[in-house]
Amino acid sequence: MRTFRFRRMNLRVLVALAIIAILATAAYGFAASNTVQKSRAGDGSGAISGYTVTNISYQIDTTDPGLIAGVTFDTNVAAKTVKAQLTANGSWYPCTGSNNNLTWTCAPVSPDPETSVAAADPLRVVAAQ
Numbered sequence: 001m002r003t004f005r006f007r008r009m010n011l012r013v014l015v016a017l018a019i020i021a022i023l024a025t026a027a028y029g030f031a032a033s034n035t036v037q038k039s040r041a042g043d044g045s046g047a048i049s050g051y052t053v054t055n056i057s058y059q060i061d062t063t064d065p066g067l068i069a070g071v072t073f074d075t076n077v078a079a080k081t082v083k084a085q086l087t088a089n090g091s092w093y094p095c096t097g098s099n100n101n102l103t104w105t106c107a108p109v110s111p112d113p114e115t116s117v118a119a120a121d122p123l124r125v126v127a128a129q
Contacts, residue, residue: 051127052076059107060117068115070107071123078102079127086120 055074061067071084078101083092086109095106104125109115 051079051125053125055103056123058117058120066117068109068117068120070105070109072103072105072107073125074099074103075125075127076102078129079104080129082106082125082127084126085124086115088121088124090115090119092126 053073053075055072057072058068059070059072061069068086071086073084075082079097080101082095082097082104084095084104084106085092093106093109095104097104
């Protein structure tokens with residue numbers, strides 16, 4: 001009787017192992033069947049060209065003619081963001097575009113000693129697409 005019981009126990013162990021093996025294989029099959037959409041990545045370079053600023057016109061403050069109230073100028077290519085600086089280490093003033101973002105007005109420039117006609121040197125313009 002002992003041999004019969006031993007074989008019966010071995011059969012149960014073998015069946016249990018077979019089920020575990022089947023489940024493990026099925027789980028691996030599910031994990032191996034993942035799909036991922038195509039994507040792109042790249043690296044490149046291109047030349048950075050500057051803007052040409054023309055038709056510069058300063059507006060004088062109405063209460064103090066020694067101060068600059070604003071500046072208007074044109075760029076040769078349309079830009080999205082433009083800022084201007086009137087003195088070497090002064091504040092940057094935001095500009096508003098018109099004429100398809102070819103003409104820019106930086107005004108009102110708040111009257112302060114930094115925007116005096118005497119201190120205005122140099123006009124610096126930064127533009128970006």
